[in-house]
Amino acid sequence: MQFNDDAELDTSQVQDYRGSGGGGGGGGFPLGGLALGGGGLGIVGLVLWLVISHFAGGGGSNQLTGQPNNNQINQCKTGAQANASQDCRDVALVNSIQAYWQDQFARSSKTYRKATTIFFTSRQQTGCGTGTTGMGPFYCPADQHVYIDLSFFKELQTRFGATGGPFVEGYVLAHEYGHHVQNLLGTSKNIGKGSGATSGSVRLELQADCYAGVWANHATSTPGANGKPLISNVSQQDITNALDTASRIGDDFIQKNLGSGQVNSGSFTHGTSAQRQHWFTTGYQSGNPASCDTFNTDNLG
Ligand SMILES: [Zn+2]
Numbered sequence: 001m002q003f004n005d006d007a008e009l010d011t012s013q014v015q016d017y018r019g020s021g022g023g024g025g026g027g028g029f030p031l032g033g034l035a036l037g038g039g040g041l042g043i044v045g046l047v048l049w050l051v052i053s054h055f056a057g058g059g060g061s062n063q064l065t066g067q068p069n070n071n072q073i074n075q076c077k078t079g080a081q082a083n084a085s086q087d088c089r090d091v092a093l094v095n096s097i098q099a100y101w102q103d104q105f106a107r108s109s110k111t112y113r114k115a116t117t118i119f120f121t122s123r124q125q126t127g128c129g130t131g132t133t134g135m136g137p138f139y140c141p142a143d144q145h146v147y148i149d150l151s152f153f154k155e156l157q158t159r160f161g162a163t164g165g166p167f168v169e170g171y172v173l174a175h176e177y178g179h180h181v182q183n184l185l186g187t188s189k190n191i192g193k194g195s196g197a198t199s200g201s202v203r204l205e206l207q208a209d210c211y212a213g214v215w216a217n218h219a220t221s222t223p224g225a226n227g228k229p230l231i232s233n234v235s236q237q238d239i240t241n242a243l244d245t246a247s248r249i250g251d252d253f254i255q256k257n258l259g260s261g262q263v264n265s266g267s268f269t270h271g272t273s274a275q276r277q278h279w280f281t282t283g284y285q286s287g288n289p290a291s292c293d294t295f296n297t298d299n300l301g
Contacts, residue, residue: 001167001219002233003092007079008226013094016073017120020066064118065125073119079230086150086169090117093170094146096230097177100215100222104289105184115139115180117146117173137172139179141188146176160248160258167216167238168245171280174215178208187295197265202251203294205270206279206301209246210292213283216242239284246280247273275301 075081076088083089094117105112118124123132127143137148153169156162182188182204191200215222216234224230247253250273252263270276278301282291294300 001165001170001231001235001238003079003082003089003230004224004228004232005078005080005083006226007082007092007224007228007230009076009078009082009088009091009230010095010225011070011074011076011091013098013114014070014073014091014117014119015068016070017064017066017068017118017124019121020069063125065123079224079228079232082230086153087119089166090119090148090150090169090173092224092230093173094177095224096219096222097170097174097215099224099230100218101177101181103222110184113144113184115144115146115177117148117176119150120147121149121151137176139176139183141179141183144180144183146173146180148173148176156245156248160245160254162248163241163244165238165241167234168241170216170219170238171212171242171245174212175208177215178211179204181211181289182207195267195269197268198300199268200295201269202271202275202300206275207292207294209271209276210279210283210294211289212242213280213285214287214289214292216280216284217287242280243277246276250274250276271300 073087073091076085076091079092081088082092098112098114102112102114118126120131121133123130124147125131126140126145126147128138128140131138131140131147133149133151136152137146139146152172153164156168157164162168179188187207188204191204193200195201216239219231219234220229222229222231249270251265251268251270252272255261255263255267271279279292279294282301283289
């Protein structure tokens with residue numbers, strides 16, 4: 001993946017709460033600065049969106065812990081910087097994903113409301129309760145923010161054995177923004193609680209993967225703040241890397257390799273590795289969100 005050197009970034013879509021002290025009451029420094037042990041990233045992580053969305057209910061408080069310090073993020077002004085640093089790359093990816101959906105909503109006379117991505121370390125108070133690194137990235141419907149500890153991307157490689165690569169960050173962020181889209185469209189309402197191979201949870205997660213693929217299809221034609229496409233190139237290797245990651249965060253892979261070793265489809269919440277790959281591919285090949293109707297199919301792949 002390559003960004004256009006002279007594309008312009010919009011840093012207002014990301015808030016940097018890293019090191020701002022998610023200690024919950026304590027001062028910022030000790031907890032905020034230290035990772036809670038290297039092995040943190042739980043398997044639970046990827047399971048989170050639903051758990052959280054269920055206890056979120058309506059008017060949860062959305063008091064974030066600490067103060068954002070956007071000095072570093074605000075340095076990210078151009079695509080050239082996105083090519084050079086992870087912070088700027090993730091700002092640019094958030095920009096691209098949201099620009100795509102803004103345009104897509106407008107085409108169907110709907111209004112897309114931008115969601116801020118919150119960078120945090122360790123733990124962070126959210127509108128959906130306390131988020132931690134171990135949960136992996138998540139979207140909170142109550143405050144409409146995406147939360148991510150960027151160490152997740154390293155964890156994907158070291159713990160889940162993923163190949164990694166910059167475009168994987170696009171896949172993961174686009175998946176989380178897929179949940180925002182579902183929230184805006186009302187899809188996530190009434191999906192039913194519970195887990196299982198054909199549960200509402202699995203269908204919702206697979207649809208978010210499909211939406212990520214749809215964005216990937218449009219990535220090189222989606223403009224940044226100054227009208228120039230943010231991303232100039234998505235390679236076959238990038239897509240391969242995204243599919244590799246999808247295969248590492250499937251319920252069956254996680255249960256087999258990072259859990260009990262037994263695959264129990266009754267507790268699936270995200271779908272199998274093959275299904276996650278299938279729906280990303282469906283979105284990527286069609287470029288059409290309408291192809292992502294995981295709720296009205298008997299064949300989840
Ligand atoms: Zn999800």
